[in-house]
Structure formats: C-alpha cells, structure tokens
Amino acid sequence: MSQYKLSIIAAVYNLENYLPRCLDALVNQTLQEIEILCVDDGSTDSAPQIIDEYAKKYPNKVKAFHKKNGGEFTTRNYGLERACGEYVTFVDTDDFVEPNWAEKLYNAAKENNADLAVCGFERIDLDTGKVVSTNMTNFGNSVKEINNEDDFMLFINPAPWNKIYKLEKVKDLRFLNFRGFNDMIFLTSSYTKIKKVAFVPDILYHYFLRYDSQIHNVNKQDVENFKKYLLELKKLYIKENKYEEMKYILDLMAFIHLGTSVMYRASYDKSINIKQMMKETINYLDENFSTWKKSPYLKLGYSLKKGFTHVGLWGISKLYKWHMPMVYINVYRFMIDKLKIDIKW
Numbered sequence: 001m002s003q004y005k006l007s008i009i010a011a012v013y014n015l016e017n018y019l020p021r022c023l024d025a026l027v028n029q030t031l032q033e034i035e036i037l038c039v040d041d042g043s044t045d046s047a048p049q050i051i052d053e054y055a056k057k058y059p060n061k062v063k064a065f066h067k068k069n070g071g072e073f074t075t076r077n078y079g080l081e082r083a084c085g086e087y088v089t090f091v092d093t094d095d096f097v098e099p100n101w102a103e104k105l106y107n108a109a110k111e112n113n114a115d116l117a118v119c120g121f122e123r124i125d126l127d128t129g130k131v132v133s134t135n136m137t138n139f140g141n142s143v144k145e146i147n148n149e150d151d152f153m154l155f156i157n158p159a160p161w162n163k164i165y166k167l168e169k170v171k172d173l174r175f176l177n178f179r180g181f182n183d184m185i186f187l188t189s190s191y192t193k194i195k196k197v198a199f200v201p202d203i204l205y206h207y208f209l210r211y212d213s214q215i216h217n218v219n220k221q222d223v224e225n226f227k228k229y230l231l232e233l234k235k236l237y238i239k240e241n242k243y244e245e246m247k248y249i250l251d252l253m254a255f256i257h258l259g260t261s262v263m264y265r266a267s268y269d270k271s272i273n274i275k276q277m278m279k280e281t282i283n284y285l286d287e288n289f290s291t292w293k294k295s296p297y298l299k300l301g302y303s304l305k306k307g308f309t310h311v312g313l314w315g316i317s318k319l320y321k322w323h324m325p326m327v328y329i330n331v332y333r334f335m336i337d338k339l340k341i342d343i344k345w
Contacts, residue, residue, distance in 0.1 A: 009079030031103035042069030073175040115194035121205035139199035158184035178225040218265035251289035
C-alpha cells in the first residue's frame with residue numbers, strides 16, 4: 001500500500017505572486033499523508049525558485065520538477081505519471097484550498113468506497129475579490145453510482161481541482177493536447193472506469209477567475225478540436241462496452257458542452273459566423289450524438305421534478321429543436337454581460 005493517501009499535482013507556470021499562497025495552503029493540510037508534486041512548465045519568472053524552496057523546506061511533502069514548456073496538459077500528465085498516492089488530484093497554483101480540503105475529500109471517498117469525491121467551490125473575480133458564484137454544493141452529503149438511472153453526471157463541473165480520483169482508476173488516462181475542454185474529456189472518460197461518486201457540499205476550493213485565461217477565449221480551431229475529441233470519447237465508451245448503457249448521458253453531455261457552453265464562448269469571436277457555426281454544430285450533434293433530441297432527461301415532466309436547472313436545460317433544448325439557438329445565445333449573453341448574473345449548467 002502507498003505511503004501517501006493523496007497525490008496533489010500542482011501545475012506551475014509563472015504566477016509567482018500567487019504561488020506561495022497556494023503552496024502554503026497545501027503544505028498545511030490537515031491530511032498528513034500527502035505528496036505535493038510541483039511541476040514547473042518552463043516558467044520565466046521566479047516560480048521555479050519558489051517551488052525549489054518549498055521542496056527544501058518540506059522534503060517529506062513537496063517534490064519539485066522542472067520541464068520544458070509544453071502546456072498545462074503536459075504538466076498534469078507529467079505529474080500523473082509520477083503520482084504514488086492512493087488517490088490523486090490537481091490544483092491550479094493561482095487558487096487556494098481550505099486546510100481540510102484534502103482530508104474531507106479523502107474521508108468521503110474512503111468511507112463510501114468511492115472512486116471519485118467532489119467538493120463545493122467558489123469562483124472569485126481576481127481583480128475585485130468578489131465571489132461570483134458558489135458551485136457543487138447542491139448534492140449535499142450524498143453518494144451516487146455511475147449508471148443510466150440518474151443524470152447527475154451532467155451537472156458535475158468538469159474541472160479536476162475540486163475532486164480526488166482513485167489513482168488506479170485513472171492512471172492510464174491522459175489530458176489531451178488541445179485548448180479549453182480537456183477537463184471535460186478527462187472527467188467523462190473517467191466515468192468508464194469509476195463506479196461510485198461521493199459528494200462533499202462544503203466550499204473547500206477557491207477558484208480565481210482570470211479573464212486573460214484561455215478558457216474565456218474560444219476560436220474556430222478550438223471548436224473543431226473539441227468535435228474531434230468528442231468522437232474519440234464516444235469510441236472509448238464503445239470500446240469499454242459502456243455506450244449502449246450510457247448513450248443518453250454521453251449524447252446529452254455533448255449537447256450541453258458543445259451546443260451550449262462552447263457556442264456561447266465562440267459567439268464572442270468576431271471572426272466566427274456564429275449562426276453558421278450553430279447550424280453546423282446541430283448537424284454534427286444530430287449525426288454523432290443523435291439521442292440528445294429524444295433524451296429521457298429532457299422531458300418536461302422529468303425536468304419539473306428536478307428543479308430550475310433542469311427546466312432551463314429543457315427550455316434551451318426546445319430552442320435548438322425549433323432552430324432558434326441564437327435566442328439562447330443572445331439571452332445568455334445579456335444575462336452575463338448586462339445583468340452580471342453568472343449561470344453555470
């Protein structure tokens with residue numbers, strides 16, 4: 001058995017002003033049996049020296065690695081290949097965690113024999129310090145199984161930093177070489193391996209929004225890459241004999257992420273004919289993820305039982321089926337840009 005209960009992979013690229021805050025929170029975790037793998041991706045500021053100092057000061061916890069710049073996906077993969085813990089997680093080094101973040105997630109996973117544990121988090125505007133939203137608190141202290149009887153997987157945020165994975169389940173998975181939607185592909189791929197998910201409603205992770213981040217910019221090539229890797233994801237489900245069981249979930253996930261989230265972001269790129277792209281996207285979904293239109297999770301009666309978010313998703317799907325997706329885009333942009341109402345599906 002590993003001496004570490006949890007491997008924490010910290011992707012380091014510059015951000016020297018925020019790195020100490022992140023690392024201080026990690027080395028002071030109440031869960032003692034942890035390893036912190038700081039992987040420097042060719043930083044050009046003092047970040048490499050900072051992680052070396054922490055490795056020297058905390059030799060039993062912090063390990064510093066330095067590699068040529070290759071992008072965040074290479075950094076996470078580098079750490080994943082070297083992780084030795086029973087569970088593994090990832091952090092962004094401009095964020096920080098609560099002192100009991102690791103312990104609460106680990107205990108929830110162990111007590112429920114879960115392969116994945118998920119906690120609540122808050123999104124904070126880096127410039128103003130204002131909390132924009134709190135997320136992933138609505139599941140309470142619950143445990144759910146991965147199957148086609150519930151659509152809860154659709155509403156788990158894709159980011160890896162408010163989650164711990166059982167290492168043996170994801171050690172063969174990798175983050176892929178494309179911008180923006182790597183997290184969704186990794187998480188959804190993991191659903192072919194894991195059986196049970198435990199939820200911790202406490203806000204244990206503090207995520208800072210940087211509006212210069214790549215996640216806020218989507219171009220045409222990003223969209224094409226995402227389409228390509230969604231097809232690879234489908235192939236994985238077919239290979240693992242999971243597609244027939246999970247097709248309603250997977251197809252609806254493709255609609256939510258590509259049809260709504262990605263199209264909304266792409267609408268800000270003035271070089272994109274968003275109306276044409278929406279038409280192409282709907283044709284792509286109809287051809288490759290066709291059950292999204294007749295999903296049992298998009299029936300009004302089901303949505304009314306599930307609450308506001310489900311009803312909203314039902315309404316958006318209707319606009320798409322009626323060939324009126326631009327109504328959704330315009331309303332969503334108005335709510336976020338003008339009313340400053342941040343909505344996450």
